[in-house]
Amino acid sequence: MNMAIISGTLNGFCGHSLSEQGRVVLMDRxxxxxxxxxxxxxxCLTGLRQELTTLDLDGRRTFDYDTLYFDTPERRLFLDHHNGKLNRFKxxxxxxxxxRITFLEIKQKTNRLRTVKARTLLSAEASPASTISTFLKGQPALPAARMQPALFVQYQRATLINPAGSERITVDTGLAFHSPDRRRSVALPGVAIVEIKSDRQAAHSPMHERxxxxxxxxVPFSKYCVGSSLLFGTELKTNxxxxxxxxxxxLCN
Known part of the structure; x- marks a missing residue:
């Protein structure tokens, strides 16, 4: 299935705007x-047309995301996740x-197994290095001075919401992982990552049930950890x- 088919399937949904989607931002979820x-x-999607709506911006329903992850030289954040540490960060x-906008984001998995996200807009005028340094200094648990590019990820995303509840669903396809220098790359052409996000575990989730x-x-799926394992598995602890x-x-073979 290519993106044209996915987009065609999404055309059968009612659309919603960014402002409507804003009511389920879910920065703590x-x-x-x-x-x-x-x-x-x-x-899967076709069976949910009556219960979910999809983000629509000027007729477009799938969107391209470019993400650059940071870590320390010894990959402390990767290892924290691998070792099951709570209060861990991405x-x-x-x-x-x-x-054409960029955010610097910090995601924390708390000891209550909630995901808490903080972010700041990266303005065109500001120095990325300066913005990153300033933002990370507000997070004493992170070694701000030692952060460096660790993994580049690209994918396409569709975002759906449940108008009847506080739930947002993202559908990511076309995942591709690259080393920061682009010398190593791997793609996942046969896989979609569907993530259901809510303020608390919903008693009724149409997508979950479907x-x-x-x-x-x-499955426990972290783009950063999976991509790093695929690209650098011989050099990292990945059990x-x-x-x-x-x-x-x-799924890919």
């Missing part, structure tokens, strides 16, 4: 992720290609990520 074969994605620059009906199961890596291999 619980989330759950699913690996979905692209062959199942169309039928640091990234996220560029929205269509709107995915379970189709035999999809939740905890092997189940999801095997699942990805099965």
């Amino acid at each position: 619980v989330d759950i992720k699913f690996l979905v074969p692209l062959a199942l994605l169309e039928s 640091v990234r620059l996220r560029h929205y290609r269509q709107s 995915l379970l009906e189709m035999g999809c199961r939740a 905890q990520f092997k189940p999801v890596l095997r699942a990805i291999h099965g």
